[in-house]
Amino acid sequence: MREAIAAHVHDGDTIAIEGFTHLICFDAAHEIILQKRRDLTLCRLTPDLIADQMIAAGCLRKLVFSWAGNPGAGSLHAFRRAVEKRERPLEIEEYSHFGMVARFAAAAAGLSFWPLRNYSGTDLPRVNPNIREVTCPFTGERVAAVAALRPDVAVIHAQRADAQGNTQMWGIVGVQKEAAFAAQRVIVVVEEIVDESVVRADPNRTVIPGMIVDAVVQEPWGAHPSYVQGFYDRDNDFYVAWESISRDAGRLQAYLDEFVLGVEDRARYLAKHPDLAQRLVAEQRVSAGVNYGY
Amino acid sequence: MICVAAGELHDRDVVFVGMGLPSLACNLARATHAPNLQLIYESGTIGTRPTRMPLSIGDPALVTGTLMVSSMIDVFELFLQRGHIDVGFLGAAQIDRFANINTTVVGAYDKPAVRLPGSGGASEIAAHARRVLVVMTLDRRAFPERVDFITSRGDRVSRVITDKCIFERDVLTGELVLAAIYPGVTVDDVRSQVGWDLQVRALRDVPPPDRQMLDALTRIRG
Numbered sequence: 001m002r003e004a005i006a007a008h009v010h011d012g013d014t015i016a017i018e019g020f021t022h023l024i025c026f027d028a029a030h031e032i033i034l035q036k037r038r039d040l041t042l043c044r045l046t047p048d049l050i051a052d053q054m055i056a057a058g059c060l061r062k063l064v065f066s067w068a069g070n071p072g073a074g075s076l077h078a079f080r081r082a083v084e085k086r087e088r089p090l091e092i093e094e095y096s097h098f099g100m101v102a103r104f105a106a107a108a109a110g111l112s113f114w115p116l117r118n119y120s121g122t123d124l125p126r127v128n129p130n131i132r133e134v135t136c137p138f139t140g141e142r143v144a145a146v147a148a149l150r151p152d153v154a155v156i157h158a159q160r161a162d163a164q165g166n167t168q169m170w171g172i173v174g175v176q177k178e179a180a181f182a183a184q185r186v187i188v189v190v191e192e193i194v195d196e197s198v199v200r201a202d203p204n205r206t207v208i209p210g211m212i213v214d215a216v217v218q219e220p221w222g223a224h225p226s227y228v229q230g231f232y233d234r235d236n237d238f239y240v241a242w243e244s245i246s247r248d249a250g251r252l253q254a255y256l257d258e259f260v261l262g263v264e265d266r267a268r269y270l271a272k273h274p275d276l277a278q279r280l281v282a283e284q285r286v287s288a289g290v291n292y293g294y
Numbered sequence: 295m296i297c298v299a300a301g302e303l304h305d306r307d308v309v310f311v312g313m314g315l316p317s318l319a320c321n322l323a324r325a326t327h328a329p330n331l332q333l334i335y336e337s338g339t340i341g342t343r344p345t346r347m348p349l350s351i352g353d354p355a356l357v358t359g360t361l362m363v364s365s366m367i368d369v370f371e372l373f374l375q376r377g378h379i380d381v382g383f384l385g386a387a388q389i390d391r392f393a394n395i396n397t398t399v400v401g402a403y404d405k406p407a408v409r410l411p412g413s414g415g416a417s418e419i420a421a422h423a424r425r426v427l428v429v430m431t432l433d434r435r436a437f438p439e440r441v442d443f444i445t446s447r448g449d450r451v452s453r454v455i456t457d458k459c460i461f462e463r464d465v466l467t468g469e470l471v472l473a474a475i476y477p478g479v480t481v482d483d484v485r486s487q488v489g490w491d492l493q494v495r496a497l498r499d500v501p502p503p504d505r506q507m508l509d510a511l512t513r514i515r516g
Contacts, residue, residue, distance in 0.1 A: 020337050020366065021352020045366075046414075069411035071350035072313065083409040094398075096413035097336060098370040105367050117375055118418045121394075121447035127403050171357045172337045175366045229354050236349050285358055 001189070001222075001266065004215040005031045008153050008185045012061075014041040016104075016151040016183060017050060020174030021071055021234070024048055024226035025157035025189050027219050030260045030269070033057040043151055045100045045175060049225070049242050052076040053260065055090060056252050062091040064149070066100045072236070074243035078252060087249075093128060095146065101175050103149035107182030112148050119144045154183035156208060157223045159230060160192040161199075165213025168205040171229025180208045189217045191231050202289070219266050224276060232280040295457040296322060296511060297503035298476075299383075299429045302453060308332040309381045310374065310419050311342075313351045315429045316383035318514065321347065325510045334373060336415035338364045347514060351414075370415070374422045382423025382450070384416050386430050388441045391490040392468050393448025395420060395428065396441035403443060413445050420446035432456035438489040459484050460500065464493070474498040 009015060009032055017025055029050035032040070041062040042051055049070060054060050056078040068079050082090040095103070098116055106114035115134060125131040125144075134145040156176050161167040167188050169176065180186045188208060193216070199206055225235035245251045263269045270276065299319035303309060305328040311320050317335075321344065324331045333342040337352040341361030348356055357363055364372070373379060387410050388396040397416055401407035420426050428451055430436060454461040454470060462473040471493040472484055477500070485492050503511075 021350045022337075022354070065412070067411045067414035068409075071352065073349070075411075080409045084406055086405075094412050096417040097366065097415040098374075098418040101366045101370060116370075116418075118421045120421075121444065121449070122417055123398075123403070123444045124413065124417065170363075171354060172339070172352050172363060173365050174338070174352075177365060178367060227354055229357055233354060234350065239349070282354075 001027055001031045001217050001219055004187050004217050005035055008187055008214060009037055010152075011037055012039045013152040014043060016043040016154040016179045018044065018154065018174060018176050018179040019157055019223070019226060020045060020172055022172040022174065022227060022229060023157040023169070023176070023223055024050060025155050025222055026050055026224060026226060027222035027266050028155040028187065028189060029054055032059055033256065033260050043149060045097050046071060047076060047079065049076070049239070052078040052242070052246050053256060055079055055082055055088065056249070057256055057260070058088070060090060062093065064093045066095045066097045070239060070242055073239040077246035078249070081249065093130065094124070095128065095131065096124065099131065099146050100149075101178065103146050104175050104178035104182045106146070106148035107150040108178040113145045114148070115143045115145050117143055149182060151179070151183040153185040153187060154179045155187045155189065156180050157189045157228070158207070159190065159228060160194045161188050161190045161216055162194055162196040162210065163216060164196070164210035165208070165216045166196070166199045166206055166210040167208040167213065168199060168202070169207045170205060173207060177207050180212060185214045186212050187215045187217065188213050189219050189222050191218075191220050191222070191228055193218045201292070203292075221270055221276060222266060224273070227280075230282050232276070232282055235276070235280060295429065295431075295455060297507045298460065298500060299427065299455040300326065300507070302427055302455065303328050303331055303381065306330045306332070307380045308334065308378060309383055310334050310336070310379045310423055312384045312416065312419070314385050316385055317348060319429060320383060321514050322507070322511050325514055326507055334369070334379065336366070336369060338366055338369050340364060340373070347516060370418055374418055377422065379419070379423045380425060382419035382426045384419060384426060384428050384446070386428050386436070388436050388438060389428060389430065389448070389454060389470070390437070390441040391439050391470060393428075393451035393454070393463050393470055394441050394444045395446040395448060396443045398443040398445045400442055417446045420448070420450060423450060426451045428454045430454065430456060432458045432484065432487045434487045434489065437487060458487070462495070464495065469493065471495045472497065474500045476500050477502055
């Protein structure tokens with residue numbers, strides 16, 4: 001992870017660390033904090049705890065998002081302090097989920113914008129000049145348009161990939177495929193590196209092809225406290241605890257000092273959480289597979 | 295409130311489910327009078343039957359045993375924008391006289407008193423579901439004459455279910471009017487918690503939920 005972040009994430013970059021509740025690569029966010037990257041623009045539908053941590057650590061200049069909360073558990077208080085109290089300069093650019101997804105889809109398709117029906121009658125275009133309208137050349141209908149979002153780098157966590165980065169993912173797949181195809185560079189982080197023959201045996205499960213991947217990192221438990229379907233459950237206790245940790249800037253800093261800045265790598269982070277396997281390892285619910293023969 | 299909200303759903307409705315109270319109400323309906331309710335979560339799960347109450351909108355229990363997992367672009371384009379959703383079920387921080395919903399800020403956008411999470415998928419759910427239900431606690435600060443920010447427009451909202459009463463949107467004026475109250479609640483109780491001159495139409499009494507529904511709710515909550 002150290003080499004991948006050092007090589008592909010630079011000060012001032014626009015970075016997408018995607019994953020919709022599922023497959024959020026906390027390890028990449030922690031490594032970015034550890035390497036003291038600055039002036040980043042983070043793009044995420046749901047900034048989640050990684051944004052709160054990166055804001056508190058001073059990594060972010062700007063946040064591009066559509067829902068900034070602690071899913072199911074409360075608020076992102078470092079984010080709120082930055083916006084409500086202006087404790088840190090943080091620019092925000094906000095959309096709805098559909099708007100964010102459409103921005104990634106446009107860039108992934110090599111287009112400059114994406115049309116969608118929404119936003120009329122809402123205040124979102126008033127505060128975000130990048131939500132505009134276009135006229136359909138065939139019907140004359142006015143529809144909303146959002147600009148393509150082309151991150152410098154996308155970080156995608158997944159269950160498994162081969163050494164070339166052919167990446168397989170199951171469960172909630174969110175906007176990861178579009179974010180990867182939208183980005184200039186792609187870092188894939190996986191629970192398991194598998195042989196190419198494993199990928200070829202089940203090609204419909206491949207979401208990201210190796211040809212667009214720049215770095216493959218194996219990092220078991222790299223998404224904790226988020227989850228990986230079939231590997232480990234979401235650490236809901238931690239998400240609930242974050243409400244009180246992040247409410248207090250001092251406690252948040254102490255958390256970063258101990259669990260992010262104070263650990264050199266994921267192995268040492270895991271050593272500080274000795275009960276994860278016992279609490280969170282997924283039960284077996286194995287799918288039978290299909291016949292690809294002809 | 296949860297039982298009343300669940301009662302608004304019909305068997306075989308296709309529901310786009312918001313997190314928290316809406317999710318609880320939808321799963322209660324599915325466990326009682328609407329076993330064939332099709333739940334769609336914005337995280338991409340279609341025909342979902344969670345075996346535990348999901349804490350988050352992307353809970354792994356939404357995936358296990360569901361009919362289909364689609365990408366988010368497909369959820370918003372093929373299911374929602376294409377017009378396959380009967381009911382959108384939302385929560386809200388503020389709702390106003392014309393059912394406009396605010397989940398973005400309390401106060402001015404540039405310097406908010408409270409920064410809320412924002413739209414998520416609510417804005418497009420409100421724009422595309424044929425019928426929008428809102429469930430939220432009745433509170434003066436949550437029911438202003440005008441919301442501080444319109445995150446999601448109100449023209450498809452049909453009912454607002456609260457812990458004291460039910461509001462309906464009058465199709466002619468577009469206003470939320472009082473349609474039903476719960477046992478022990480008076481019209482004045484409701485008026486005192488609403489920031490506009492609330493009109494009352496054909497007021498119904500809402501009976502308390504029956505034993506079977508309360509038992510099911512206890513079971514679902516675990």
